Amino acid sequence: MPASPERAPAPPVGTAPVPTARRTAYLIVLVVLPLVALAAAAAVAWGRGIGLRDVAIAVAMYLVSIYGISVGYHRMLTHRSFRARRPLRLALAVAGGLALEGPAALWVAEHRRHHKYADRPGDPHSPWAYGDGGRALLRGLAHAQAGWFYTARLRSRREHWAPDLLADPDIRRLDAAYPAVAALSFLLPAAVGGLWSLSWTGALTALFWGGFVRYAVVHHVTWSVNSVAHAFGGRDFATRDRSTNVRWVAVLTLGEGWHNWHHAEPTSARHGVLKGQHDPSAWLIRRFERAGWAYDVRWPDPARIEARRAGAAAVR
Numbered sequence: 001m002p003a004s005p006e007r008a009p010a011p012p013v014g015t016a017p018v019p020t021a022r023r024t025a026y027l028i029v030l031v032v033l034p035l036v037a038l039a040a041a042a043a044v045a046w047g048r049g050i051g052l053r054d055v056a057i058a059v060a061m062y063l064v065s066i067y068g069i070s071v072g073y074h075r076m077l078t079h080r081s082f083r084a085r086r087p088l089r090l091a092l093a094v095a096g097g098l099a100l101e102g103p104a105a106l107w108v109a110e111h112r113r114h115h116k117y118a119d120r121p122g123d124p125h126s127p128w129a130y131g132d133g134g135r136a137l138l139r140g141l142a143h144a145q146a147g148w149f150y151t152a153r154l155r156s157r158r159e160h161w162a163p164d165l166l167a168d169p170d171i172r173r174l175d176a177a178y179p180a181v182a183a184l185s186f187l188l189p190a191a192v193g194g195l196w197s198l199s200w201t202g203a204l205t206a207l208f209w210g211g212f213v214r215y216a217v218v219h220h221v222t223w224s225v226n227s228v229a230h231a232f233g234g235r236d237f238a239t240r241d242r243s244t245n246v247r248w249v250a251v252l253t254l255g256e257g258w259h260n261w262h263h264a265e266p267t268s269a270r271h272g273v274l275k276g277q278h279d280p281s282a283w284l285i286r287r288f289e290r291a292g293w294a295y296d297v298r299w300p301d302p303a304r305i306e307a308r309r310a311g312a313a314a315v316r
């Protein structure tokens with residue numbers, strides 16, 4: 001009997017091939033440029049340091065970008081853990097865009113696929129994609145951190161994973177205007193720096209620190225959730241994936257590093273649910289709720305948290 005030809009495994013549902021030219025563009029914009037910016041920052045800071053004005057602008061841009069991703073793109077748009085009045089919804093979606101991680105519907109599509117297949121074949125960015133051994137894990141961490149933008153030959157289709165966002169006229173318009181939002185992410189710090197110092201030099205240094213360097217740092221900080229918070233750290237809750245809770249990631253991502261609970265209860269508006277797990281994003285959502293701007297917030301149920309913990313203890 002003739003040997004049957006080997007068949008390639010079927011691609012995960014809701015994906016489409018990405019042309020090589022676009023993968024190369026992703027590689028340059030999302031992987032190479034941030035690294036160049038960080039190297040340049042180290043060189044500049046070594047020579048002449050960084051002024052207080054630029055620190056203030058960069059920190060403000062960092063907070064807006066990270067909150068935009070965690071509260072806007074992630075907790076509001078991807079997981080619908082709360083609803084927001086239109087002005088707040090728009091503001092959060094713009095803030096998420098300023099992080100330069102792509103238009104909302106695309107980000108949401110990739111992330112929903114991550115939850116569906118977390119750490120199994122089909123997950124767009126699992127650090128365990130190449131196996132459990134030391135070298136395989138190193139390769140997997142690089143893949144989860146940023147490499148998947150290039151190596152992933154399949155992109156999540158928005159029509160499949162995020163039809164709700166495609167049906168939202170505000171999000172559709174905002175995503176169509178994404179290049180303008182991306183430009184704003186650099187023009188805003190430059191304008192503030194220029195007006196604050198009343199000089200072109202002030203605009204340029206603010207563009208460098210609050211634009212390029214902030215962009216590089218924000219990217220690596222958010223992606224450490226994909227890599228570190230699926231590989232190292234404690235697992236307080238039983239989940240089907242290998243998500244973990246990592247304090248330093250939670251500090252830098254304003255709460256997103258409490259990733260184990262997030263995979264246990266993805267729609268929970270709070271990720272840091274145990275004692276001592278500070279979650280500034282949940283704090284901000286609470287402020288919005290008190291102001292009447294956010295509603296239908298899905299706060300976690302203490303009984304469910306305990307039940308999940310007991311599940312994890314039973315597994316140990």
Ligand SMILES: [Zn+2]
Binds near residue numbers: 114225226230243263
């Ligand atoms: Zn995850």
Ligand SMILES: [Zn+2]
Binds near residue numbers: 074078079111115
């Ligand atoms: Zn999520």
